[in-house]
Amino acid sequence: MRTLVVDHPLVAHKLTVLRDKNTPSPVFRQLAEELVTLLAYEATREVRTEPVTIETPITATVGTAFTKPTPLVVPILRAGLGMLEGMVKLVPTAEVGFLGMARDEETLDIVTYAERLPEDLTGRQVFVLDPMLATGGTLSEAIKFLFRRGASDVTCICLLAAPEGLARLEAGLGDANVKIVLASIDERLNEKAYIVPGLGDAGDRLYGLAK
Numbered sequence: 030m031r032t033l034v035v036d037h038p039l040v041a042h043k044l045t046v047l048r049d050k051n052t053p054s055p056v057f058r059q060l061a062e063e064l065v066t067l068l069a070y071e072a073t074r075e076v077r078t079e080p081v082t083i084e085t086p087i088t089a090t091v092g093t094a095f096t097k098p099t100p101l102v103v104p105i106l107r108a109g110l111g112m113l114e115g116m117v118k119l120v121p122t123a124e125v126g127f128l129g130m131a132r133d134e135e136t137l138d139i140v141t142y143a144e145r146l147p148e149d150l151t152g153r154q155v156f157v158l159d160p161m162l163a164t165g166g167t168l169s170e171a172i173k174f175l176f177r178r179g180a181s182d183v184t185c186i187c188l189l190a191a192p193e194g195l196a197r198l199e200a201g202l203g204d205a206n207v208k209i210v211l212a213s214i215d216e217r218l219n220e221k222a223y224i225v226p227g228l229g230d231a232g233d234r235l236y237g238l239a240k
């Protein structure tokens with residue numbers, strides 16, 4: 030597993046405003062969209078592409094080849110949805126699947142309550158979107174789900190991670206082809222397994238409702 034923390038003044042500034050408890054949901058949603066675009070630029074450095082040839086207004090003959098990215102993007106509902114728009118704006122040729130996963134706040138167990146993914150992901154390159162990597166339970170379940178379906182290359186784009194969650198994923202994944210791209214590795218988890226300093230509950234911040 031590889032981890033990349035994107036170190037950039039624009040990312041740092043937007044993340045600071047996102048953390049501010051006084052930032053209302055509409056601004057929070059806008060910033061999440063902008064941040065995922067900045068992170069996705071780095072996260073897609075190795076995106077697989079298909080050759081496409083075109084005719085330019087200048088060339089009389091076809092033959093200028095450019096390449097079309099064809100990843101599968103999987104936002105983890107609810108909070109992952111806040112990252113979908115920014116990702117598909119940057120990669121309009123991506124295919125999108127969905128996983129609905131919720132963490133039981135008592136047991137921290139992960140419940141998968143929705144899934145809309147191709148049955149066979151053999152050889153697919155998948156980009157998972159979830160703003161928070163806390164205990165790592167959600168992403169661990171999501172990655173296992175995707176590998177079970179045959180995916181071979183998974184990149185997770187998250188905003189914040191706790192060191193504990195990264196360690197858990199590292200322990201469980203070993204040398205699997207998984208990359209985590211982040212805006213920040215925060216200090217720790219608190220007794221409720223929330224990221225400190227963090228930004229609160231991402232789903233609630235995005236959508237205003239308690240889940």
Ligand SMILES: O=P(O)(O)OC[C@H]1O[C@H](OP(=O)(O)OP(=O)(O)O)[C@H](O)[C@@H]1O
Binds near residue numbers: 130139162165194232
């Ligand atoms: O690393 P973990 O300990 O699994 O915690 C991270 C998960 O917790 C939050 O989801 P939540 O279960 O609150 O659902 P929501 O996205 O609908 O708010 C967040 O959106 C992550 O998916």
Ligand SMILES: O=c1cc[nH]c(=O)[nH]1
Binds near residue numbers: 224225230232
């Ligand atoms: O800090 C956290 C931890 C888990 N899920 C969140 O949304 N925020």
Ligand SMILES: [Mg+2]
Binds near residue numbers: 107108109131159232
């Ligand atoms: Mg979630």
